[in-house]
Amino acid sequence: MTDAPAAFPAGGAGNLDGKSSADPSPAEPGPPPAEGPGQEFAPKTTVLDRDGDGHPPVLTGPLVGLQARNVSAWFGTHKVLERVSLTMEPGMVTALIGPSGCGKSTFLRILNRMHEMVPGASLGGEVLLGSEDIYHPSKRPSDVRRKIGMVFQKPNPFPAMSVYDNVASGLKLAGIKVRDKDTVVETSLRRSGLWNEMHRRLRSPGGALSGGQQQRLCIARALAVSPDVLLMDEPCSALDPTSTRRIEETIAELESQVTIVIVTHNMQQAQRVSRNCAFFLASEGTPGHIVESGPTEQLFDAPVDPRTADYVHGRFG
Numbered sequence: 549m550t551d552a553p554a555a556f557p558a559g560g561a562g563n564l565d566g567k568s569s570a571d572p573s574p575a576e577p578g579p580p581p582a583e584g585p586g587q588e589f590a591p592k593t594t595v596l597d598r599d600g601d602g603h604p605p606v607l608t609g610p611l612v613g614l615q616a617r618n619v620s621a622w623f624g625t626h627k628v629l630e631r632v633s634l635t636m637e638p639g640m641v642t643a644l645i646g647p648s649g650c651g652k653s654t655f656l657r658i659l660n661r662m663h664e665m666v667p668g669a670s671l672g673g674e675v676l677l678g679s680e681d682i683y684h685p686s687k688r689p690s691d692v693r694r695k696i697g698m699v700f701q702k703p704n705p706f707p708a709m710s711v712y713d714n715v716a717s718g719l720k721l722a723g724i725k726v727r728d729k730d731t732v733v734e735t736s737l738r739r740s741g742l743w744n745e746m747h748r749r750l751r752s753p754g755g756a757l758s759g760g761q762q763q764r765l766c767i768a769r770a771l772a773v774s775p776d777v778l779l780m781d782e783p784c785s786a787l788d789p790t791s792t793r794r795i796e797e798t799i800a801e802l803e804s805q806v807t808i809v810i811v812t813h814n815m816q817q818a819q820r821v822s823r824n825c826a827f828f829l830a831s832e833g834t835p836g837h838i839v840e841s842g843p844t845e846q847l848f849d850a851p852v853d854p855r856t857a858d859y860v861h862g863r864f865g
């Protein structure tokens with residue numbers, strides 16, 4: 549893996565914020581670095597949707613879903629997922645629930661080719677983004693990760709970097725050059741629900757924000773490259789109830805613009821935010837698998853499998 553391309557302008561003419569002291573090492577794994585040369589930012593078939601208040605346009609391309617087919621996973625010889633198949637519908641929120649250790653995070657990392665970064669890790673099966681096989685030999689992991697972004701459990705903005713540069717770093721890490729960085733930053737902050745709080749504080753360091761704001765900053769960073777899919781691994785588990793609610797509102801606002809897959813341990817949250825839900829289980833040392841998936845309402849109100857009923861009613865896990 550190489551560093552982000554040097555061709556990226558450090559502080560373009562349109563940069564609201566000028567240069568900041570960039571801290572290149574986030575505490576947690578940030579968006580994976582880009583590989584290969586920079587690309588021009590060329591949104592596909594894109595509708596420019598300028599809202600009534602003259603806000604910058606939101607780039608809304610065609611919605612794309614994800615489909616996992618018979619996905620199995622190993623760490624060394626330890627098999628942790630067994631033939632997981634799941635359709636994550638375009639422009640909807642799919643929640644992954646299940647007890648700790650049943651492979652939810654592993655499954656999520658397989659969806660954007662991060663699992664293969666773990667030494668000794670391997671997998672089988674297929675993942676389709678729309679009709680594209682993300683594991684086709686012609687696909688570069690960095691290109692896949694640009695289309696399928698990730699937000700982690702613990703907010704991981706670059707702490708010494710400004711709010712503006714944190715968002716713009718999403719572009720830099722993906723090796724994307726844009727003509728109007730200010731617009732991308734503003735749009736991404738609006739989409740993550742942070743613009744109103746932050747537009748006068750674009751030069752503040754990311755580390756000075758509250759935990760909930762930092763997580764929305766990470767969402768903005770992930771959105772800066774206009775991904776088709778946003779993966780979120782327990783994005784609220786480190787946050788207080790108010791910040792959690794705010795993130796849930798952001799998820800609701802993003803639904804219909806981007807396909808979202810969220811891992812959550814909070815059953816109320818799964819019910820509030822998701823349209824569809826998949827229940828994972830790894831019983832008695834067997835690899836994780838999906839017991840049941842379908843519309844969230846059905847999983848919670850009329851589950852087919854008694855283990856699903858026990859889990860969603862808090863009887864174990």
Ligand code: ADP
Binds near residue numbers: 648650652654666
């Ligand atoms: P969940 O997110 O549902 O809690 P994980 O996907 O994190 O589950 O873990 C699934 C299984 O894979 C667990 O048994 C865990 O110990 C194992 N595992 C996770 N990450 C690694 C790793 N980097 N190396 C080895 N084993 C791992």
Ligand code: MG
Binds near residue numbers: 652653654781811
């Ligand atoms: Mg996990």
